[in-house]
Amino acid sequence: MSERFNQAAQEWDKGDMRQNIAHAVFQMIASRISLLNHMNIMDFGAGTGLLSFKLAPLVKSVVGVDLSEKMLEQLASKNSSTLEVTPLYHDILNEPLNQQFHGIVSSMAMHHVEDTAELFKAFHTHLKRDGFIAIADLEAEDGTFHTHGNEGVYHFGFEREALRTTIENGGFEHVRFHNAYTVEKENGTYPIFLVTATKKG
Numbered sequence: 001m002s003e004r005f006n007q008a009a010q011e012w013d014k015g016d017m018r019q020n021i022a023h024a025v026f027q028m029i030a031s032r033i034s035l036l037n038h039m040n041i042m043d044f045g046a047g048t049g050l051l052s053f054k055l056a057p058l059v060k061s062v063v064g065v066d067l068s069e070k071m072l073e074q075l076a077s078k079n080s081s082t083l084e085v086t087p088l089y090h091d092i093l094n095e096p097l098n099q100q101f102h103g104i105v106s107s108m109a110m111h112h113v114e115d116t117a118e119l120f121k122a123f124h125t126h127l128k129r130d131g132f133i134a135i136a137d138l139e140a141e142d143g144t145f146h147t148h149g150n151e152g153v154y155h156f157g158f159e160r161e162a163l164r165t166t167i168e169n170g171g172f173e174h175v176r177f178h179n180a181y182t183v184e185k186e187n188g189t190y191p192i193f194l195v196t197a198t199k200k201g
């Protein structure tokens, strides 16, 4: 799967679709969560940093975790003396980091992770007390969103109520779904949700 993203990395930011998704997801996160300048944030599946760099000016630090070296190279190339996101090639599901965050955000990465329950457990491990998650992904779809094929796609979007149960079982409370954006393609429309929750006591 990382090979697919390595190949796509150079062209990832071209075109409007991914920019529009990241913009809408950022706006929804910012409207639902108080992003404060002491916060350390993880962007899970950060890719080229489309979401990370929108958050970075508002918080203390953003770490962009990903498993594609080429996507992370693109992310790193956007760093400047005034705005920085830390690229981190690391599999947090298999080896927890020695760091906890005030919040974890993610956009369009969760459907690429096979075991969603383990993912939320990993998020729980990586959060400080009362930490938040803000995760955007596709509502349940019919498998036609990825026009290049479904290699590395483990979920055709998510049913909200099943995902809510998974998140609660992972040790979170105050689970809320928000409508973040709708992608319009020739073959259909694909709504994207943002789910927010906080780490339970």
Ligand SMILES: C[S@@+](CC[C@H](N)C(=O)[O-])C[C@H]1O[C@@H](n2cnc3c(N)ncnc32)[C@H](O)[C@@H]1O
Binding pocket: 002, 005, 018, 022, 044, 045, 046, 047, 048, 049, 050, 051, 065, 066, 067, 068, 071, 090, 091, 092, 093, 106, 107, 108, 109, 112, 113
């Ligand atoms: C569809 S892209 C989204 C990238 C970025 N968030 C965006 O919105 O443009 C999914 C990203 O998740 C990454 N990814 C998939 N599985 C991962 C895992 N287990 N750990 C970290 N990153 C992962 C991929 O390498 C890829 O860069």
